[in-house]
Amino acid sequence: MAKATAAPRGRGRPTKEEAAIREAARLKIENEVAKTVGQDVKTVCAKAAPIYKCTHCGTTHADPKGRFYMVSRNDAFNGNEGYTNICYTCANQYFNDYKQRFGDEKLALMLVCTQVGHYFSEPLYDKMIEDGEEFTLGNYFRALNGAQYKGKSFITYMMELYRDNKTFQPTEEKREEQEEAWRVADQKNKRLCLNAYGGDPFDDDCYSTADRRFLFTQLASYLTDEVMEDKHRLNSLVSMVKAALQVAYLDRKLNQLLRGPGVTPDEVKKVGEAKNALQTTINKIAEQCGLTAGARGAGKGKNSTGLTAIMKEMLDNGIIEAKVNHVTVKMDEAYRAIAKTSHRALLEELHFTGDEYAAMVAEQSDTIVDLRERLMETEENLRLARVELERLTSPKPTHRPVEVEITPSLDALKRGDA
Numbered sequence: 207m208a209k210a211t212a213a214p215r216g217r218g219r220p221t222k223e224e225a226a227i228r229e230a231a232r233l234k235i236e237n238e239v240a241k242t243v244g245q246d247v248k249t250v251c252a253k254a255a256p257i258y259k260c261t262h263c264g265t266t267h268a269d270p271k272g273r274f275y276m277v278s279r280n281d282a283f284n285g286n287e288g289y290t291n292i293c294y295t296c297a298n299q300y301f302n303d304y305k306q307r308f309g310d311e312k313l314a315l316m317l318v319c320t321q322v323g324h325y326f327s328e329p330l331y332d333k334m335i336e337d338g339e340e341f342t343l344g345n346y347f348r349a350l351n352g353a354q355y356k357g358k359s360f361i362t363y364m365m366e367l368y369r370d371n372k373t374f375q376p377t378e379e380k381r382e383e384q385e386e387a388w389r390v391a392d393q394k395n396k397r398l399c400l401n402a403y404g405g406d407p408f409d410d411d412c413y414s415t416a417d418r419r420f421l422f423t424q425l426a427s428y429l430t431d432e433v434m435e436d437k438h439r440l441n442s443l444v445s446m447v448k449a450a451l452q453v454a455y456l457d458r459k460l461n462q463l464l465r466g467p468g469v470t471p472d473e474v475k476k477v478g479e480a481k482n483a484l485q486t487t488i489n490k491i492a493e494q495c496g497l498t499a500g501a502r503g504a505g506k507g508k509n510s511t512g513l514t515a516i517m518k519e520m521l522d523n524g525i526i527e528a529k530v531n532h533v534t535v536k537m538d539e540a541y542r543a544i545a546k547t548s549h550r551a552l553l554e555e556l557h558f559t560g561d562e563y564a565a566m567v568a569e570q571s572d573t574i575v576d577l578r579e580r581l582m583e584t585e586e587n588l589r590l591a592r593v594e595l596e597r598l599t600s601p602k603p604t605h606r607p608v609e610v611e612i613t614p615s616l617d618a619l620k621r622g623d624a
Contacts, residue, residue: 207330231469233593250275251510258273258286258289259291260271260274260291260292260293260296261291261292261540262292262293262296262300263293263295263296266291267293268286270286270289273293273294274289274290274291274292274294275289275290275291275292275294275297275322275324275344275347276288276289277289277322277323277324277353277358277359278292279324279325279356279357279358280323280324280359280360280361281359281510282323283360283394290323292321292322294344297318297321297322297343298342298343300317300318301314301315301318301343302314303316304318311341311412312328312331315343315346317342317359318497318596319363320360323357323359323360324347324350324359324360325350325355325358325360325362325363326360326363327350327363330346330349330350330355331346334346334349335412336412336414336415336416341412384415385415385418385419388419392419392422392423394426395422395423395426396418396422397427398426398429399422399425399426399429402429402433402440403440403444407425407444407446408421408422415452417451420451420454421447421451423447424447424450424451425443425444425447428443428447429443432496433495439496440497442491442494442495443491443495445491446487446488446491446492446495449484449487449488449491452484453481453484453485453488456477456480456481456484457481459477460474460477460478460481463477497570517529
């Protein structure tokens, strides 16, 4: 093989002579390789398989099927036979990293769509979550094969936002809007769970709005003072409620299998075994926590018959007299003695100087005067309201016409004559 003449090294862009020397050397080497295999250059190049390279991890594949997502709707990938430049593994890695970084699955999906060029559809994502379908990038991209998404790419989504003057709505904001439309009882259950847990125990994008309503309703039905005071029991109860949701999923899955054609006994057996395993876990947690599954706050402990439980049941039944009178409690002598002792101990710990203490007392005096004036005004408004209420509710007197006889009777005239 003849040795190619190396072009002289220079700085910057090579000259025309250097470029011509390099091209001639390259063609000479290709011709020699083709002669070695007994074929011409065109035949060798035609038989060479195309190479698909992931621009993120750098791996190459001769066959892109099963390794790269197809984005045939985006013209930017026409030269790559419609396949994106990021492999399956890297795209899913991007998706999981974004989801962990921003805490929003829908936002993570939109960011991945910007990189692979796929169309981003918020309604499609919301529908997949509401249907309880396992959300993956592959399932979402396959769902885009519908006729309504034909010819759409991520540029289409951006133009829709620009044309309709819309903005991207995070999952949490949309979820709050949907949950504000819940019934009063469902919102009450949610508030009770949030206060008891100290946060949202079901803050996960995998739960739809219907799932969260189910979870809050189930959790609220078990919350008692005993459970709320024991964090271990409360966490176990949250796990039990999540398992109950999975049982509901499996029930729907089993119904779909039984109604569908071509169901096999193995599929039914598999779903049934998974359901039985979850049900066993639920019963075990309920037994360990002293709960009875399905009973509203009922347990083996004595709390279900305690004063707080009875008062809560009375309030649920509309007996408002059972509500605690906090004013009476705070005016009690024992409560005031405890508050006075705590106040004295607090002052001793603060180590106030004379001037600081005097300033604090002056500020408290002004506050007391202001509160007294407000109290007097409120009492006067209350008195006037009672007077007005009595006036409106008291029966009004009926005025009947009284007939007065003006003509004197015959006996009266006789007496007058006499």
